[in-house]
Amino acid sequence: MKSIGSLLSEDQRESLKRNWHKFSTNPLSIVGLITVLTITFMAIFSPWIAPYPQSWGRWIDFSQASLPPSWKHPCGTDIYGRDILSRIMFGFRYDLLMAVCILAMVVPSGTFLGLVAGYYHGTWIDTVIMRITDIFLAIPSLVLALAICALLEPSLFNSMMAVSLLWWPWYSRLAYSLTSSIRNEYFVQAAELIGANPLYIMFREILPNCLSPIFTKMTLDVGWVILIGSTLSFVGLGAQEPMPALGNMVAVGSKYMPDYWWMTIFPALAIAFTILGFNLLGDGIRDLLAVEEI
Amino acid sequence: MNEQLIEIHDLYVNYKIYEGILKVLNGVEFRVGVKEKVGLIGESGCGKTTTMRSVMRILADNAIVPKGSILYKGRDILKMSEEEIQRIRRESISMIFQDPTAALNPVFTVGDQLMDVIKYSTKENLTKEEMKERAIKVLKEVALPDPERILKNYPIMLSGGMRQRICIAMALVSANELLIADEPGTNLDVTIQDQILRLIGRLVEERGTSIILISHALGTVKGLVDRVYVMYAGNMVEVAPTKELFSEPIHPYTIGLFKTVPKLTGGGIPEAIKGRIPDYINPPQGCRFFPRCEHAMPICKKEKPSLKSVGGGHEVACFLYE
Amino acid sequence: MVEGEILVVEDLRKYFKTAQGVVRAVDGISFSIKEGETFGLVGESGSGKSTTAFTIMGVYEPTGGRIFFKGKPLIGGVKKRPLSLKKDMQMVFQDPGSSLNPRKSIREIIELPLKVHKLYRGKERKRAEELLRMVGLPVEFLDRYPRAIGGGEKQLVAIARALATEPSFIALDEPTSALDVSMQAKIINTLLRIQEELNLSYLFITHNLSLMRNVASRVGIMYLGKLLEVAPASEFFHKPLHPYTKMLLSSVPVITEEEEKLKPKKIVSRGEIPSPVNVPPGCTFHPRCPECMEVCSKKEPVMIEIEPGHTVKCHLFNS
Numbered sequence: 001m002k003s004i005g006s007l008l009s010e011d012q013r014e015s016l017k018r019n020w021h022k023f024s025t026n027p028l029s030i031v032g033l034i035t036v037l038t039i040t041f042m043a044i045f046s047p048w049i050a051p052y053p054q055s056w057g058r059w060i061d062f063s064q065a066s067l068p069p070s071w072k073h074p075c076g077t078d079i080y081g082r083d084i085l086s087r088i089m090f091g092f093r094y095d096l097l098m099a100v101c102i103l104a105m106v107v108p109s110g111t112f113l114g115l116v117a118g119y120y121h122g123t124w125i126d127t128v129i130m131r132i133t134d135i136f137l138a139i140p141s142l143v144l145a146l147a148i149c150a151l152l153e154p155s156l157f158n159s160m161m162a163v164s165l166l167w168w169p170w171y172s173r174l175a176y177s178l179t180s181s182i183r184n185e186y187f188v189q190a191a192e193l194i195g196a197n198p199l200y201i202m203f204r205e206i207l208p209n210c211l212s213p214i215f216t217k218m219t220l221d222v223g224w225v226i227l228i229g230s231t232l233s234f235v236g237l238g239a240q241e242p243m244p245a246l247g248n249m250v251a252v253g254s255k256y257m258p259d260y261w262w263m264t265i266f267p268a269l270a271i272a273f274t275i276l277g278f279n280l281l282g283d284g285i286r287d288l289l290a291v292e293e294i
Numbered sequence: 295m296n297e298q299l300i301e302i303h304d305l306y307v308n309y310k311i312y313e314g315i316l317k318v319l320n321g322v323e324f325r326v327g328v329k330e331k332v333g334l335i336g337e338s339g340c341g342k343t344t345t346m347r348s349v350m351r352i353l354a355d356n357a358i359v360p361k362g363s364i365l366y367k368g369r370d371i372l373k374m375s376e377e378e379i380q381r382i383r384r385e386s387i388s389m390i391f392q393d394p395t396a397a398l399n400p401v402f403t404v405g406d407q408l409m410d411v412i413k414y415s416t417k418e419n420l421t422k423e424e425m426k427e428r429a430i431k432v433l434k435e436v437a438l439p440d441p442e443r444i445l446k447n448y449p450i451m452l453s454g455g456m457r458q459r460i461c462i463a464m465a466l467v468s469a470n471e472l473l474i475a476d477e478p479g480t481n482l483d484v485t486i487q488d489q490i491l492r493l494i495g496r497l498v499e500e501r502g503t504s505i506i507l508i509s510h511a512l513g514t515v516k517g518l519v520d521r522v523y524v525m526y527a528g529n530m531v532e533v534a535p536t537k538e539l540f541s542e543p544i545h546p547y548t549i550g551l552f553k554t555v556p557k558l559t560g561g562g563i564p565e566a567i568k569g570r571i572p573d574y575i576n577p578p579q580g581c582r583f584f585p586r587c588e589h590a591m592p593i594c595k596k597e598k599p600s601l602k603s604v605g606g607g608h609e610v611a612c613f614l615y616e
Numbered sequence: 617m618v619e620g621e622i623l624v625v626e627d628l629r630k631y632f633k634t635a636q637g638v639v640r641a642v643d644g645i646s647f648s649i650k651e652g653e654t655f656g657l658v659g660e661s662g663s664g665k666s667t668t669a670f671t672i673m674g675v676y677e678p679t680g681g682r683i684f685f686k687g688k689p690l691i692g693g694v695k696k697r698p699l700s701l702k703k704d705m706q707m708v709f710q711d712p713g714s715s716l717n718p719r720k721s722i723r724e725i726i727e728l729p730l731k732v733h734k735l736y737r738g739k740e741r742k743r744a745e746e747l748l749r750m751v752g753l754p755v756e757f758l759d760r761y762p763r764a765i766g767g768g769e770k771q772l773v774a775i776a777r778a779l780a781t782e783p784s785f786i787a788l789d790e791p792t793s794a795l796d797v798s799m800q801a802k803i804i805n806t807l808l809r810i811q812e813e814l815n816l817s818y819l820f821i822t823h824n825l826s827l828m829r830n831v832a833s834r835v836g837i838m839y840l841g842k843l844l845e846v847a848p849a850s851e852f853f854h855k856p857l858h859p860y861t862k863m864l865l866s867s868v869p870v871i872t873e874e875e876e877k878l879k880p881k882k883i884v885s886r887g888e889i890p891s892p893v894n895v896p897p898g899c900t901f902h903p904r905c906p907e908c909m910e911v912c913s914k915k916e917p918v919m920i921e922i923e924p925g926h927t928v929k930c931h932l933f934n935s
Contacts, residue, residue: 021312186715189675190777192694194729195702208719337796455888483660484823485885488867492884510796513869540871554801556826558853558868558875563830565805566798570766 022288029284035277043092050089055082058242069262076262078253084262088270091246094239095274098160099225103218105164110171111207111214117172118179119202130176133169141166145228149237156245159238163228167221174217178210212289220282223275230271246271298365299472299504300326300349305362307344307353309574315358316574318344320528320582322362323601326472326504333515333536334508336525337551339571342508345525346474348372350389351379384414388469392477394457397464398449404460405429405445408467415468432463437493455479455486459493466497472504480511491518512555516540521607524548527572527582530601534608545610546587581613589614622785622817623649623672628681630664630671636893641667643841644681646919649785654811654818656832656849658825658864662892663838665821666710669787672819673707685785703733706778710790712770716762722748722773723758729780747776751806768799772806779810787819792827804831825868826875829853834925837861840892840900843919847926853878857928859905882906899931907932 023029047053061081069076075084117129136144148162182188183206191201230247232238239245241252246267253263307319318341326332336342347353349364351371364371366387371379391397399407409425420428426445433441436459449457458479465473475494479487495518498505507515515522515536522539524532524547532545543549550567569586572578578585584594593613601609602616630642642664649655657665671678674694683690685705690697709715716725726744730736736743745755751772762770771791778786788807792800808831811818820831828835829849836846837860845858856862862880870876887904890896896903902912911931919929 018312186709186711187717190707190709190715190774191728193673193675193702193705193707194777194781195699195732196728205717209717337798453888453891483889484825484867484869485660485863486888488869488885511869512797513871516869516871541873551797552871554797555871556797556800556804556824556830557872558826558829558865558870558878559872560829560850560853562808563801563804563827566801570798 019288023284026284026287028280029287032277032280032282032284035273036281039092039274039277040096042089043096046086046089046093050083050086052083052086055086056090056242056244066256066260066263068260075266076260078249078263079256079260084249084266087244087249088246088267090244091249091267091270092274094156094243094245095226095229095247095271096222098156098163098229098239098245099222102160102164102167102225102229103221106167107171107214107218110168111175111210113168114172114175114177115179115202115207115210118176119183119198119206121180121183129172133172133176136166136169137173139166142228142231145232146235146237149232154237154240156239156243159229159232162232163225167225170221171214171217174214175210178213179206182206182209216282216286216289219278219285223278223282226271226274226278246274297328298325299328299330299367300324301363301365302345302349303363303365305345305348305364306360307341307348307362308358308360309354310356310358314575317577318528318574319348319362320577321598321600322525322528323530324523326506328471329502329504330521331498331505331519332507333519333522334506334525335512335515335522336510337571338510340525341528342510342525343476346389346476346506346508349474350383350387384468385416386469386471387474388465388467388472389474389476390461390465390478392480394454394461394481395449397461398457400449402448403445404447404449404452408432408445408460408464411464411467428467432466433460435466435497436460436463438463454482455490458482458486458490462490462494462497466501469503472506473498474506474508476508477510478507480509487514494518512552524551527577528574529582529598529611531583531612532608532610533601535606538606538608544604544608544615545612546589546614547583581611620651621648622651622686623819624684625668625672626682626684628668628671628683629679630667630676631679634893636891639892640841640895641892642671645836645838645841645843646681647836647843647846649817649819651784651817652811652815653833654820654831656820656822656828656835657838658822658828658835659838660823660864660889662840662889664841665823665838666789667841668838669707669789669819669821673705673787699733703729703781704783705785705787706781706783707787707789708771708774708778708791711794712767712774713794715774716770718762720761721758722760722762722765725762725773726758726777726780729777733781735781743780744776747780748773750779750810751776752802766799768795768803771795771799771803775803775807775810779814782814783816785817785819787821789821790823793822793824800827807831825853825864826870837864840890840895842900843929844901845926845928845930847928851923851926855926856880857922857926857933858930859883859907859932860901863904863906899929 042049059082064077064081066079067073067077073083073085075088077083113129117126120126144166145162148165149159152158188201188205191205229238233245233247234251236251239248241248249267250264253267257264302322302324305319305322309316309318322345324345334342349371359372366382408429412425412428413420429445430441433444438444438456438459478494479490482490491514507519509515519536521533522536523530524545526547532543532548543552553564554566556563567586572582580596581594581599584590587594591613599611599613601611603609604615626646627644628642629644632639632641645668647655657668659665667676670676672683674697677693723744726747727740730740730743744758748755748757753769753772757765792803810816822828832849834846835849835852836843839860845861856865862883863885866880866883867885868879870879883906890903898913898915899917902908905912909931917929917931917934919927920933921927922933
């Protein structure tokens, strides 16, 4: 901890401390942070902390099949006798990984396009990029994702590509609006009058000032990406059995409702908690930045 | 002088922030008589607005008043119930804010907003017609042309000068005894500001209300008020009749401040008072001006000077004159 | 071009298209700035004084007219101008809060022009320190971030940045209007001292006439995109000719009796500045002018020279 602290300057440490103070005054943000940290912890360490790591795959143990929640299996087992709690932990792993991969593709590309369009505001570059963005935004996103997934072979990878394709325009919109306003700030004009080149101005003057809102949106989006991914696997177009994605666990379990309710309810609750956690955290970060801007 | 309307005595106001406690007001002494016109000048961050917000009791949530009293006709505003202070705000004291755009709600017409103020400013049961009549009357008072049309307009349809006039009109409705004008027209152009100031001057004269005119632009108060307070870092450092203050300031801060104002007569701008306004978390002990004062003496470091009369209504808080 | 003139502006125009119609922000103004002098432009909001500075600097491309810098014409906006020109012309903006990038340290901000123009290579640090000393700031400021310093200090950093490339001309757009008088005094004195030391020419823009009196050697007054009067500073304030100049002077808040005597007594300000979309015909000032004649609403007056160096655009003198 001390070594990280010494990497930052006095000024940065002071502002971190101040931000933490502001953030921690809102209990909901803290709830969000704890939820997200717990989920992330379970996702990363699931192979080691899951009570029944073998439940990950094609494990079958009919002696344990369809057991209701008990001390041995807090969330019950599914029809093959796999422990649902363990599968939820693995589910976090897949869903988070999917969200991270999607955002890793979407955020840089969307931001880059928005940045360029915003910097060349009013020129043909702006028109071309933003009209394409608008076209993507005009198509209902879930319909597009379903169409793409149905067209290709249903798999986790293809569903990720589909979600990415419908998600980048939001980042290009956001980066575009931020850039269009920041480019009129005097410090950008000063850099232009000095003669700095456009790439320098875009990436070194404008981009660092866009990062906070983009980061906030990313945090909020993790939840939504997981929801869309789960929707896709729920309708059978995403991750496939036996991969323990939360969405297809809900889908599979729903066939046995209401008798074996735990097969659906616990994975569904896991999805809900994930989204809630990321949204609360994202709101907390947004409030933090909003206050700082005054 | 005559009867006092507002008497602030030994007022302290602190703000609690993450870094600690900002000790902004540091024993403010301030008086306004009935029908008196008073100016309050000082640089930004000296506590002018905090003082006036305390009078209206509209301080921010993180403000603390550890000590002091604000007497309105002999009764302490700080100890009044919420209903009483509401009534004073509706009927007796009103404030004009710096930014006329922020004070008007953009989604309601000028008429709606003005008539709302009129409705709550009186106990009479007015009909819609009567309210409209009164609204037109006040708009005429602030010299706005075609008041009937303006009542139907939204704030965005009017120029900055007109909006400022409407804010004045709204303030006048509930300012039967005191009008507090916080930098009126500062955001406007000089020719418009000049008109606004002349208008305020004429209106308070006609209606016999008291006025407190706050400004960081020293010249603006000169033509309008009888007496001027000079504020520095949460203290009133000097007060005198307007003419005397501008021709013979005696507090080192006032002298320095007047010197640095660029003059129409030219001749360059003398170098500013050295240093800057103190940090309110750890303000200097004793006189808050001593670190910047060229006449600083050992006593200034230890004790806080209080306002002492030097005759003719001229008071100064400085050990040089004790 | 006359010897010793660093900047000449001829019939400069800058129009903007808006939803309400065309705004003629700058509408045919001509003036020149001599080497080493401070030329002041005063005017109220919407007068086009800032637009003039931005157009000269190339932030906007002019709609019409010509600008000559050191005898050579300036063509187009900042993107089309050669790098050497950007080294020679700099600007200080009105709002010190927004003229420094909040994400960069003062060092990065001051060293940027050095890096762009490849000046003081390997000695950037020393030069940055020297610049800070020149504007009277401690060198410890180099490692701070803009949010950690005050508004006046930010403006001094902006001045240091403008000076980095050793320009010969600086446009100052209301450099002190957001600051208190004591900070204003410090900044103005710093600017005047540096001007003396480096023989700089300034285009100084402000709405504050009292400040202008103490800074400029010559003053031009703008109203709705047009120059109405140009005169040497002392003459401008002692013998104002144009009714608008008189009206402005009479509105200035002053503090001493001597200043009070300078203010024209007969003219008081009235009316509001018309919207720049609907500029009145003839002389643009006629609806507010206390000495308005019949001809004023019909014909635009021309600029004429009353005394050497003192020109005015008013029908009162156009007989």
